[in-house]
Each structure stands twice: as structure tokens, then as C-alpha cells.
Amino acid sequence: MRVVANFLDSLRKVRLKLSTEKLVNSNQTPNSSAATGNERKWLQKSSIGIDHTEVPQNTPAGSDQMWHNIKRVLLMCGGERQAGGFEDAERPKDSSGLVDVLEAQRFVSQVFSAMQVPKQAASEMADALIAADYMGQRSMGIHRLPSIAADLLNCTVAGDATPGIVSEKKAIALVDGHNAPGPVVANFCMDLALQKAREVGIGWVSARSSNCIGFASWYACQALEQRMIGLCMTNAAPTLVPAGGIEPILGENPIACAASGVHEQFVADFGMAACSVDELELSYCNGWSKEVPKLVALDRNGKETTSTEEALRAQRIRAFQPEYKGFGLAAAVDILCGVMTGARYANQIQRRGVYSTENAPANLGQVYVAIDPMRFCPSFEDRLADFHRLLRQAMPSKVGKPPMVPGDKELQHMKMVDEQGGLTMSPCTLSVLDELATEFDIEPLKMKANKPINQ
Amino acid sequence: MRVVANFLDSLRKVRLKLSTEKLVNSNQTPNSSAATGNERKWLQKSSIGIDHTEVPQNTPAGSDQMWHNIKRVLLMCGGERQAGGFEDAERPKDSSGLVDVLEAQRFVSQVFSAMQVPKQAASEMADALIAADYMGQRSMGIHRLPSIAADLLNCTVAGDATPGIVSEKKAIALVDGHNAPGPVVANFCMDLALQKAREVGIGWVSARSSNCIGFASWYACQALEQRMIGLCMTNAAPTLVPAGGIEPILGENPIACAASGVHEQFVADFGMAACSVDELELSYCNGWSKEVPKLVALDRNGKETTSTEEALRAQRIRAFQPEYKGFGLAAAVDILCGVMTGARYANQIQRRGVYSTENAPANLGQVYVAIDPMRFCPSFEDRLADFHRLLRQAMPSKVGKPPMVPGDKELQHMKMVDEQGGLTMSPCTLSVLDELATEFDIEPLKMKANKPINQ
Known part of the structure; x- marks a missing residue:
């Protein structure tokens, strides 16, 4: 529960x-x-x-x-x-x-x-x-x-499936999602990670047979109300081409991190694509933009394209620049989420939902980590507020426009x-x-x- | 020992x-x-x-x-x-x-x-x-x-100092580096993390009062000979400016990850700068290049520059693109390494060595993680080899030039x-x-x- x-x-x-x-x-x-x-x-x-x-x-x-x-x-x-x-x-x-x-x-x-x-x-x-x-x-x-x-x-x-624990030690666990909806698996795993972190300082829970979890930050953020640090990673259907390649081989494989202090909070969520396919789709179907920036997408022939429609047709997105960093981070996430858990990985994964032409479960892999910062530093929350203060005080390039701290954009949107x-x-x-x-x-x-x- | x-x-x-x-x-x-x-x-x-x-x-x-x-x-x-x-x-x-x-x-x-x-x-x-x-x-x-x-x-x-454990649980530990040389602290922590991973599946060791460790991959790689996955992160003296800012406020704060299979290994090491200051220095003193690419460096007035000398004078480097991802990842690493450990963080850190005009210890913070993949998936090593196979088989943009997998560049150099x-x-x-x-x-x-x- x-x-x-x-x-x-x-x-x-x-x-x-x-x-x-x-x-x-x-x-x-x-x-x-x-x-x-x-x-x-x-x-x-x-x-x-x-x-x-x-x-x-x-x-x-x-x-x-x-x-x-x-x-x-x-x-x-x-x-x-x-x-x-x-x-x-x-x-x-x-x-x-x-x-x-x-x-x-x-x-x-x-x-x-x-x-x-x-x-x-x-x-x-x-x-x-x-x-x-x-x-x-x-x-x-x-x-x-x-x-x-x-x-x-x-x-x-499987809308009515419930995840189960395959194996467990004090600080780690492997969960089989049993093909339950992504958010159900994610909540199950994050709760388990938080429980472990309360008991032994850290909880690292890996999941297999999971599905798309959507917004990874949402699960990392669940650590905040228990005054923990939360991390969440997932692999995904391939849309990223490697540097020097034209075939999509890895997913956007995001890492989300959330940490909260007395007055400040930090929320960061990074997909490894130069621009996520989901964003292109949202933009395309609302008619917001017909162009994608340069160095972002390839067309079906593997050539650079700036057409949103061509990019969506081809589903061949480049990693963020420099490409070896973006692609390398996506690979690291896939090793932890897919290779290590028994889930699918790399281009074994197929898109699901309206994109799917295959009926097998997605079998995605994920990692959920909770850490109790107080075990390391009892003054963590004050220090995090001070960290934010230092970042906000950084001299801006335009007067009166202080640089944003990760999490600010989300907070502003919620306020709006x-x-x-x-x-x-x-x-x-x-x-x-x-x-x-x-x-x-x-x-x-x-x-x-x-x-x-x-x- | x-x-x-x-x-x-x-x-x-x-x-x-x-x-x-x-x-x-x-x-x-x-x-x-x-x-x-x-x-x-x-x-x-x-x-x-x-x-x-x-x-x-x-x-x-x-x-x-x-x-x-x-x-x-x-x-x-x-x-x-x-x-x-x-x-x-x-x-x-x-x-x-x-x-x-x-x-x-x-x-x-x-x-x-x-x-x-x-x-x-x-x-x-x-x-x-x-x-x-x-x-x-x-x-x-x-x-x-x-x-x-x-x-x-x-x-x-302190060349003759030795690190000590401040507090410890089965899976986690906090180490005080006692200002010993960075590699000494790093080895101490990585050994401890590996020992914990052998015992309970994961070891997460945080260090404070540490110094510059140099090449983060070297420590992550030490997990390989014990058939573990290794992660290493460190904060560093500020050279990164935030998006919309001109003051260096975070370090390059790299994340290194190493995982090894039967026939393949994965080594990835990512600093969050568009180009590291160390690389610019190496290039400058050897006369290899007088130019830095665009969108990489600011001069002392906070304006874009392509002059290596100006970039080195100002020490104001931009995060990799998109900037909010690079800077946000650097911030996440600093929260885990600096804020959470009791070490210095953000622009509290000063450069040392020939760059220093301050005599206090650097007091850097680091995180060393070891994970035993066999606890999650006994066939991990075969699966990693298969993962590499899939990545290498990705259709290249130039015939006969297969895309590189993270770690290949390092292996090629060692072979050379x-x-x-x-x-x-x-x-x-x-x-x-x-x-x-x-x-x-x-x-x-x-x-x-x-x-x-x-x-």
C-alpha cells in the first residue's frame, strides 16, 4: 500500500x-x-x-x-x-x-x-x-x-498486476514489476527504497518487467517528504543514435535527482537526448513549431533534419552535445537499469502504446535510490539552503536576472x-x-x- | 592497506x-x-x-x-x-x-x-x-x-596523512580524508565501498576533507577486477558558470562509471564542462591550439571568447549543451559530494597547487559506489557483452566505421x-x-x- x-x-x-x-x-x-x-x-x-x-x-x-x-x-x-x-x-x-x-x-x-x-x-x-x-x-x-x-x-x-520483490538484502532489492503500469512499479520501488534508507541509510531498488514511468522527477521527489535524497533512472525505447551512427540504439534514459532542505529544494531531471521525442510530439500536435534546432534530429536516411515531421517519422534523435557524453550517460543508465536487472536493454526495447506494432510487454528496467543525508551530515538541510544561496548570488550576465537553480523552473510553474x-x-x-x-x-x-x- | x-x-x-x-x-x-x-x-x-x-x-x-x-x-x-x-x-x-x-x-x-x-x-x-x-x-x-x-x-x-572512517553502517560510510592526497583518500574509500558491496551487495562511501583525485575513472575501474560496477563522483574548484551567469560557481564535477563483462568493459567519465580547463591548459602549454570552440568559454568581462589564453585567464567555462543539463548535473554531484558530506561546495572551493593563493586545505567531497551486479542478475557479464554487441552493430553513418562504445577510446589508447x-x-x-x-x-x-x- x-x-x-x-x-x-x-x-x-x-x-x-x-x-x-x-x-x-x-x-x-x-x-x-x-x-x-x-x-x-x-x-x-x-x-x-x-x-x-x-x-x-x-x-x-x-x-x-x-x-x-x-x-x-x-x-x-x-x-x-x-x-x-x-x-x-x-x-x-x-x-x-x-x-x-x-x-x-x-x-x-x-x-x-x-x-x-x-x-x-x-x-x-x-x-x-x-x-x-x-x-x-x-x-x-x-x-x-x-x-x-x-x-x-x-x-x-497489465493494469491489475502488482509488483513483487524477487530478492532482498538490507540495502538492496530486486523487484519484478510483473508488467504492472510504470507508476505502480515506480511507487512500489520508491517506497521500498525509502524504507531501506530509513533503516540502513541507503536503499537501492532495481526493477525489471516494468513499463514507462513518465516523469522520473515525480518519483525522486517522493523522497522529499521523508527528508531524503531521491534518485530515479529508467531505460526506454531507442530513439538515440550513437555519434557516427544513424540507427537509434538507446533510449533517452533519464536520471532524476531530488533533494530538499529547510527552505530550498533541488529537483533535476535529465534525459540524454538533445531534445526528447515526447517534446517534439507535443510541439507537433499543437502546431507550436515546425522546426527542430540543428544537431538534434536525423531523417529516415540518416541525414540531419530540422523538420519536426521528418524527425518524428524517423525517430532518430542525437544525444546532447558533446554527443559522446550524452550517449555515454544513456549507456551507463541502461547498464544499471536494463543489463543489471534482467530487463530488456538497448534496441531490444520497442515503443509501446500508439507507437507499438509488437504485443510483448515492454520489460523496462529501472533504478530507484533513496539516501538519508542526515546519516552523513546532520546539518544537510541548512547547507543545502546555503548552496542555493551561493548559486543564486552568482553574478548574472543581465542585471536583475539571477541565474536559475535546478528546480526553480518547476516551482515557478507550480506557483503559476x-x-x-x-x-x-x-x-x-x-x-x-x-x-x-x-x-x-x-x-x-x-x-x-x-x-x-x-x- | x-x-x-x-x-x-x-x-x-x-x-x-x-x-x-x-x-x-x-x-x-x-x-x-x-x-x-x-x-x-x-x-x-x-x-x-x-x-x-x-x-x-x-x-x-x-x-x-x-x-x-x-x-x-x-x-x-x-x-x-x-x-x-x-x-x-x-x-x-x-x-x-x-x-x-x-x-x-x-x-x-x-x-x-x-x-x-x-x-x-x-x-x-x-x-x-x-x-x-x-x-x-x-x-x-x-x-x-x-x-x-x-x-x-x-x-x-598533507602528504603523510591517512584517511579515517567517521561513521559506518553495513552499506554506507563517511570517511574523513584528513587532507591526505586525493588518490590516497580515493583508494581508501573505493576499497571500503568494494568490501561493503562484497558483504551486502552495495557500498556507498562519502568522503570529506579530500583533495583533487585527478582521473575519476581510475577509481571506478578498480571495481572491475572484483567483477563489480564502480561509480565515482567528486566536486571541484569552480570553473562552470550557470546559464545566464558570468561567475564560475561550480566545478566540472565528473561522474565516472565502470562495468566489466566477460569480454567487454564499459568505462565512462563525464565532466560537466563543455571543455575542461585542464584540457585547455594542456593544449595551451603544448601549443596545440590557440582557439576554443564557440559556446565553451567566457572572458574576464563575461563575454564569449574563442581565445584559449583569454579562457584560461578568466577560468569561466560553460557547462555542456543544453547548459541547464550540464550545470544541473554538476549541481547534483556537488549536493551528493559536498553538501551531504560536510566538505566545501560550490564557490567555497578554491583551486590549489600552482593556481592557489590561499593556504587552507581544499576540503573536497567525493562519493564512491560499488555494486555487485551478480546480486541482481547472475548473467550480468554475458548480458553486458550482448549490450556491447548491440551498440557496435548500430548502422554507422560511414560504411566501415562502426560507432564507438564508451571505453573503446581508452582501450585503444592503452593498446597503442x-x-x-x-x-x-x-x-x-x-x-x-x-x-x-x-x-x-x-x-x-x-x-x-x-x-x-x-x-
Whole structure:
């Protein structure tokens, strides 16, 4: 059973003291009254559904079939279905909607429940998505719902599975995720790591048979409320090409790190790609940008491209510069997460959800570490505040614009969401959510009347 | 007492099976007969000596005084002393010398012994430098000898100190380095971490009151001969400016990772700077390049510069791109190494050696981790070989040029050194070593007759 019982309380702890306003009361519980057994129907009918007809089993990245599936989702509001997007005349064509954080959690949670995910697991999965949106990582947020839904409907993720411990010592454990949803495995492992850290100072928990966990920071941050340092790493489906190569061979394999002091907190989350495929997709489907920067993406012929569409078709992204560092770090993460745990690794991993043409489980590997800093230095929290002070005092290149400390961007975004009274959702996302509500007979997402302030 | 008793044996284990030749017998022991008590004299007389007259105590990075000291070392062979370099007429002006690996170890070890470092510690310090040269990281190798010598002579590093355990649990420990030389602290901690990993699967050892350890991979690699995974991180004197800032506030703070399989090994070492200051120095003093790439360095006014000299004067380097990732990773390493251990952190740290104008100990912090992969996955070594196979098979952009795997570059360099029969040393380095031999009355470095093949 999860230690973190209340989503908003955890978010508040992540947010710490930067914002002083009172947040909405969080006693609402998700209502899982909705649909049973209509999943396959939805999959077949919905435009999100995947076309599995006549697809070779090991379609390589960048195949036309995969692009066909991706495009169906990415363009569903602006492309194939109807120019300009959704049908709701109430919402102006170019404006974004505003949704209360807890209402968004309620809705997403119900979507998962409707797909026969147990209530607790559905709630954990929703938490992970909304936390990403709340902290400003929209490419890891609700935007990913169609892909996760497709996984559940295709039964490539076992919505009702629970992870189990394979082997265990005082400080380490190996967990088999049993193909449960990524956030469920991640929470299980992080709780176990934290428990070990409380007992012996450190907990290193490796997971296999896991799935995509989305926003890695969310799990690292769970160490904060227990005044620990949290680390989280995961491997992922290959999108990174090596320096001097044109074939995607490693995932973006992020490392997330979170540490909290009395007045300050540090949250850092680094994927090893020059630009994540998820961000390109978000940008593409919202029409934000048609160009990717130079040195970021290759096309299907292995040539440099600046076209977002070409980059998404090819799924061949370069590591951050210098490339040997980005690719090398991704390899190190894959060795710890994949090679060492018994999970898949490198290009053995296939994309899932709407991107998948293969029905086997993803079998991702992950590492969750919790460390009790007080065992090393009782004044850790004061020292961390001092560390932040030193970083903030660094002479800026523009007067009055002090350099940002890792975690500041996330905190600012959370404050902004609180001030404007909810999450900003793009027309494209709202269109997808509308469709899900209809399909699963869920109470539609309640919009807020007021418009966002800063977006 | 060190577990690794034989330097060349360890190097061989690092090198594994790529080279099949027999190496030189390594039974030579360093002869520590040389000089006692002539250190101060040498410091005052030598051109490497530091000018401490009328220097303010907290000279900021980029001060004229610091540049004055740096330049004395960097230009000693080509600049201030004599155009073109050293006086030895035997060696042609533009050629490099070739030195046997064990002879280099003997010489460096004797230099440290002559500065009253106990024999075992002197040998460990020499090992670290020669390993860097052997593995192709020359900026961390013998090139750094003058700076380390200055530290010992200034007594900012306690050559005869031994580290001690402050507190300990089964899987974790905090070590006080007692200001012993960096390699001595590092070896002590790595041995302890390995011992813990053998017992409980993981060892996480944090160190404070440590000094510069040089080539972080060398310590991570020590896990290989015990078939473990090794990680090593250290903080360092500030040279990195934050994005939007012009003041150096964090060190290059490298992370090194080493893992070994049956036929393959993985060695990765990443500093967070776009280009390390040590590399710029090496390049500058050998006259290899007068230009630094764009987006790498700032001058003393905080403006972008491509002049190596300006970059070295200012000591303001940017993190690798995207900058928030490089700087954020450096910050994460500093929190684990500095903030959490009781060591100094951020710009509290000052450079030492020839760069220092402050006499207090450096008090660096480090983290050494050893993990037993067999506890998680008994087939780890075969899987790692398979992982390498997948990476090597990735389609190259140029036919016949397969992408390199992290660790390949190091292995190739070690093989090259073996084939050519020794380390290539630049005229500048040889000039410094000549001077040290004279000053400390040590048997001069024996050169090899044959010239290098590949350089």
C-alpha cells in the first residue's frame, strides 16, 4: 500500500514554501462508477485505435506503419479529423482551457478505472501524469494519455498486476514489476527504497518487467517528504543514435535527482537526448513549431533534419552535445537499469502504446535510490539552503536576472498553476479527453471559467 | 592497506582482453633514496614556485595574480624560460619522447617520495597520474605534476596523512580524508565501498576533507577486477558558470562509471564542462591550439571568447549543451559530494597547487559506489557483452566505421601505448620532469630509443 496517500499533499510537499496560498481541499475521491467491458469496442472505433492489420512483427523505428499510427494521434484534433480541432463551440478555436488540478486527477483516474485498472493503481497513474503537467513537463503529462490507454487496451500493460520483490538484502532489492503500469512499479520501488534508507541509510531498488514511468522527477521527489535524497533512472525505447551512427540504439534514459532542505529544494531531471521525442510530439500536435534546432534530429536516411515531421517519422534523435557524453550517460543508465536487472536493454526495447506494432510487454528496467543525508551530515538541510544561496548570488550576465537553480523552473510553474487556478490544457489535449469521456461514459472534465494569466 | 598492490596488474585488468601481448615485468620497486628537506628551497628557486607576495587572500578566479602563476607553469618550456623549450640537445625540438609505463611510475613515485610522502602513498599518487596518461586522458596525467608538487610543498595537502572512517553502517560510510592526497583518500574509500558491496551487495562511501583525485575513472575501474560496477563522483574548484551567469560557481564535477563483462568493459567519465580547463591548459602549454570552440568559454568581462589564453585567464567555462543539463548535473554531484558530506561546495572551493593563493586545505567531497551486479542478475557479464554487441552493430553513418562504445577510446589508447612501447610525453612535460629530477636529485627519467608509431 502506498505511503503517499494524498496526491495534493505530496504535490504541496514538493512545492514546499515558495507559494504561500492555500490550495483546494483534496478530500474528493475518484468516482470509479464508469464503464466496464467496452474497451475493445473503443479501441476499434476510436481514431486513437491502432491499425494492426498487415504489420510486420518487428517494424523498425521510422517505419511508415509506425508513422501512420503516430500521426493518427498527433493530428487527431488538427489534422485527419477536422481542421482546427474539436467540436465544442463554447471553446474558442485558439484558446487553451483551464482545469483544476484535482479535477484533472479525478478525470484521468476514472479513465484508467474504466479500463479495468484497480482504483488505487488508476489513481497512482493519474498522479504521475498530473504531477508532470503541474510541474511544467507537459510532454510527460496528460498528453500521453492516448498512448497509455492504447497500452492498457492492447493488454501490453497489465493494469491489475502488482509488483513483487524477487530478492532482498538490507540495502538492496530486486523487484519484478510483473508488467504492472510504470507508476505502480515506480511507487512500489520508491517506497521500498525509502524504507531501506530509513533503516540502513541507503536503499537501492532495481526493477525489471516494468513499463514507462513518465516523469522520473515525480518519483525522486517522493523522497522529499521523508527528508531524503531521491534518485530515479529508467531505460526506454531507442530513439538515440550513437555519434557516427544513424540507427537509434538507446533510449533517452533519464536520471532524476531530488533533494530538499529547510527552505530550498533541488529537483533535476535529465534525459540524454538533445531534445526528447515526447517534446517534439507535443510541439507537433499543437502546431507550436515546425522546426527542430540543428544537431538534434536525423531523417529516415540518416541525414540531419530540422523538420519536426521528418524527425518524428524517423525517430532518430542525437544525444546532447558533446554527443559522446550524452550517449555515454544513456549507456551507463541502461547498464544499471536494463543489463543489471534482467530487463530488456538497448534496441531490444520497442515503443509501446500508439507507437507499438509488437504485443510483448515492454520489460523496462529501472533504478530507484533513496539516501538519508542526515546519516552523513546532520546539518544537510541548512547547507543545502546555503548552496542555493551561493548559486543564486552568482553574478548574472543581465542585471536583475539571477541565474536559475535546478528546480526553480518547476516551482515557478507550480506557483503559476496555483495562481491561475488550474492547469492549462491545449485544444488538442481537450479534444482527446472529450473523446475518452464519451467512449467510457465518464463525467466530462469540468473546465474553469477564468482564462489563464500567464499563457 | 591497499588491495590493489600491483599497478601494472590493475592496469592489465582494466585493459582486459583487447590486447594479447605480454607486458613488462613489474617487480621494480620505487627507490625513495632521494632528497629530504630541500622542498622549500626548490619552491623558492624553481620557476614552478608560486609567487605569494602581496596576494589578497581570496583572489577571485580570473585574477591577474592567478594568471601570473598559471602562466609560469604553462609557458615554462615554450614561453618565459626559453623559446622552443628545454635544453637537452639530444632530443629534437619538435619531437615527443617515449617513456616506459613502469619507468614513468617509478619516476613520479620518487618525486613524491622526495617531498616526504610515504612510499605507499607516493606510489598510489603516481599510479593515478600514469593511469590517466596510459588511458589517454593526458590532461589528468603527468601534466598535473607541477601543480600537485606545489600543493605538497605549500603543505596545503598533507602528504603523510591517512584517511579515517567517521561513521559506518553495513552499506554506507563517511570517511574523513584528513587532507591526505586525493588518490590516497580515493583508494581508501573505493576499497571500503568494494568490501561493503562484497558483504551486502552495495557500498556507498562519502568522503570529506579530500583533495583533487585527478582521473575519476581510475577509481571506478578498480571495481572491475572484483567483477563489480564502480561509480565515482567528486566536486571541484569552480570553473562552470550557470546559464545566464558570468561567475564560475561550480566545478566540472565528473561522474565516472565502470562495468566489466566477460569480454567487454564499459568505462565512462563525464565532466560537466563543455571543455575542461585542464584540457585547455594542456593544449595551451603544448601549443596545440590557440582557439576554443564557440559556446565553451567566457572572458574576464563575461563575454564569449574563442581565445584559449583569454579562457584560461578568466577560468569561466560553460557547462555542456543544453547548459541547464550540464550545470544541473554538476549541481547534483556537488549536493551528493559536498553538501551531504560536510566538505566545501560550490564557490567555497578554491583551486590549489600552482593556481592557489590561499593556504587552507581544499576540503573536497567525493562519493564512491560499488555494486555487485551478480546480486541482481547472475548473467550480468554475458548480458553486458550482448549490450556491447548491440551498440557496435548500430548502422554507422560511414560504411566501415562502426560507432564507438564508451571505453573503446581508452582501450585503444592503452593498446597503442603497449604497441609503441611506452607513453608519449610532450617536450613541455619532459622539461618539467627534467627540472624535478635535478632539484630532488632523482635518477632522471629513462627515455626509450624508439620513436612513437602512431603519434
